[in-house]
Amino acid sequence: MSQLSWGSRLRSAIADRGRLCVGIDPHPSLLRAWGLPETAGGVETFAEICVEAFVGDVALVKPQVAFFEAYGSAGYAVLERTISVVRAAGTLVIADAKRGDIGSTMAAYSQAWLGEDVPLASDAVTVSPYLGFGALEPAVELATEHGRGLFVLARTSNPEGGQLQAAQLDAAELSGVSAGKGVSVAQSIVDAAVAQNRDGRDTVGLVVGATRGHGLDLSEFSGPILAPGLGAQGATVADLAEIFRDSRELLLPNTSRDVLRHGPSVSALREAAERVRDDVENGLA
Ligand SMILES: O=C(O)c1cc(=O)[nH]c(=O)n1[C@@H]1O[C@H](COP(=O)(O)O)[C@@H](O)[C@H]1O
Numbered sequence: 001m002s003q004l005s006w007g008s009r010l011r012s013a014i015a016d017r018g019r020l021c022v023g024i025d026p027h028p029s030l031l032r033a034w035g036l037p038e039t040a041g042g043v044e045t046f047a048e049i050c051v052e053a054f055v056g057d058v059a060l061v062k063p064q065v066a067f068f069e070a071y072g073s074a075g076y077a078v079l080e081r082t083i084s085v086v087r088a089a090g091t092l093v094i095a096d097a098k099r100g101d102i103g104s105t106m107a108a109y110s111q112a113w114l115g116e117d118v119p120l121a122s123d124a125v126t127v128s129p130y131l132g133f134g135a136l137e138p139a140v141e142l143a144t145e146h147g148r149g150l151f152v153l154a155r156t157s158n159p160e161g162g163q164l165q166a167a168q169l170d171a172a173e174l175s176g177v178s179a180g181k182g183v184s185v186a187q188s189i190v191d192a193a194v195a196q197n198r199d200g201r202d203t204v205g206l207v208v209g210a211t212r213g214h215g216l217d218l219s220e221f222s223g224p225i226l227a228p229g230l231g232a233q234g235a236t237v238a239d240l241a242e243i244f245r246d247s248r249e250l251l252l253p254n255t256s257r258d259v260l261r262h263g264p265s266v267s268a269l270r271e272a273a274e275r276v277r278d279d280v281e282n283g284l285a
Contacts, residue, residue: 004147005144005147005200005201005202005203006123006124006143006147006148006149006201006202006203006224007149007200007201007202007203007223007224007250009092009123009147010059010092010149010202010224010250010252011250013059013060013091013092014059014250014252016059017056017057017058017059017277018058018059018277018278018280018281019059019250019251019252019253019280019281019284020058020059020060020252020253020254020255020273020276020277020280021058021059021060021061021062021094021226021252021253021254021255022050022054022058022060022061022062022254022255022256022259022273022276023061023062023063023064023096023228023254023255023256023257023259023260024046024047024050024054024061024062024063024064024082024256024260025063025064025067025256025257025260026042026043026046026047026064026067026068027067027257027260030046030257030260030261030263031043031046033261033263034046034049034263034264035264036264039071040071040072040074040075040077040078043067043068043071043075043078044078044081046263046264047063047078047079047081047082049263049264049266049269050082050260050263050269051082051085051086051089052266053263053266053267053269053270053273054091054269054270054273055085055086055089055091056089056090056091057270057273057274057277058091058273058277059091059092060091060092060093060094060123060252061086061091061092061093061094062093062094062095062096062226062254062256063079063082063083063093063095063096064096064256065079065095065096065097066096068082076120079120080119080120083095083120083121083122084121087121087122087123092123092124093122093123093124094122094123094124094125094126094149094151094226095113095120095122095124095125095126096125096126097109097113097125097126097127098126098127098128098153099113099125099126099127099128099139100127100128100129100130100131100135100136101131101135102131102135103134103135103137103138104138106131106135106136106137106138106139107138107142109127109139110138110139110141110142110143111142113125114139114142114143114146114148115142115146116146122148123148123149124143124148124149124150124151124205125139125148125150125151126150126151126152126153126207126226127139127150127151127152127153128152128153129152129153129154129189129192130153130164133152133188133189133192133193136150136152140196140203140204143203144199144201144203148203149202149203149204149205149224150203150204150205151205151206151207151224151226152189152193152204152205152206152207153189153206153207154186154189154190154193154206154207154208154214154216155186155207155208155209155214155215155216156207156209157209157210157211157228157229157233157235158209158211158233159211161209164185165184165185165186166184166185166186166215167184167185168182168183168184168185169183169184169185169188184215184216186214186215186216187216187217189206190206190216190217190218190220190221191220193205193206193221193223194220194221197221197222197223202222202223202224202250203223204223205223205224205225205226205250205252206221206223206224206225206226207225207226207227207228208225208226208227208244209227209228209229209233209235210227210228210229210230210233210235210239210240210243210244210253211229211233211234211235211239212243213243214243218244218246218247219246219247221247222247222249222250223250224250224251224252225244225247225250225251225252226252226254227240227243227244227251227252227253227254228253228254228255228256229254230253230254230255230258230276230280231255231256231257231258231259231276232255232256232257232258237253237279237280237282237283237284238283240253240280240283240284241283241284244284248284251284253280255276258272258276259272259273259276
């Protein structure tokens with residue numbers, strides 16, 4: 001087992017460089033705006049510029065796997081290099097892969113993103129609990145063993161998420177982690193994460209969007225919360241302060257396009273990231 005838990009690595013990175021997580025999302029529209037070709041080579045240059053701009057300045061970066069995957073094996077090769085360069089420089093990487101499957105397949109996904117000497121090894125990965133929270137167990141085990149983290153989708157930032165995530169569960173459907181009727185699907189994920197983190201290592205984080213009130217009881221949850229939606233999806237720092245007023249310790253606001261639109265100048269990207277990072281620190285102080 002790794003000496004340091006994910007929670008302690010995260011706390012130390014936040015203390016050094018703030019809590020902002022900047023996305024590396026090479027959207028086709030951003031490649032065009034940066035004067036880059038819509039090819040794996042274009043994505044590589046995009047990622048290299050991001051690495052130069054953000055590494056050492058923010059605590060975490062989050063490459064969105066979909067934009068690399070679009071270029072097949074060449075895109076994956078760029079993603080592998082990006083993840084390893086960022087991690088080698090001491091910046092934490094959350095791979096935004098949103099994996100989730102039956103337990104036996106989940107074990108393979110976990111190995112791919114959280115294994116020790118594998119090409120895509122990241123500090124944390126986003127996962128979907130919608131095949132059942134228990135199906136994530138192999139990922140929880142591997143992450144705990146290797147001092148890495150998971151971010152489990154609870155209440156996502158997109159408007160469509162509520163239809164499923166805010167649906168009310170019957171108590172009989174719940175395997176003992178939540179009690180009483182009227183618990184939402186998203187709340188059951190929060191409750192399962194609380195139960196999982198009882199070892200104090202904060203392996204299981206949550207994804208809770210910053211775009212609207214989440215309606216969750218997060219009072220028992222002290223692990224990391226990834227909060228996307230800042231900037232391009234309309235959320236502001238004031239929204240973060242309001243929505244997460246009781247759960248700020250390991251709150252990790254994420255922004256991607258709102259910073260990336262300042263490229264391809266490395267200095268303009270860095271300044272934009274620093275501005276948002278400092279706004280977030282001041283707004284949540
Ligand atoms: O898991 C995520 O990061 C995520 C969850 C969620 O609820 N909403 C959400 O926007 N995201 C991701 O966060 C990033 C947000 O990008 P921007 O809207 O450009 O800031 C994208 O990579 C999304 O895929």
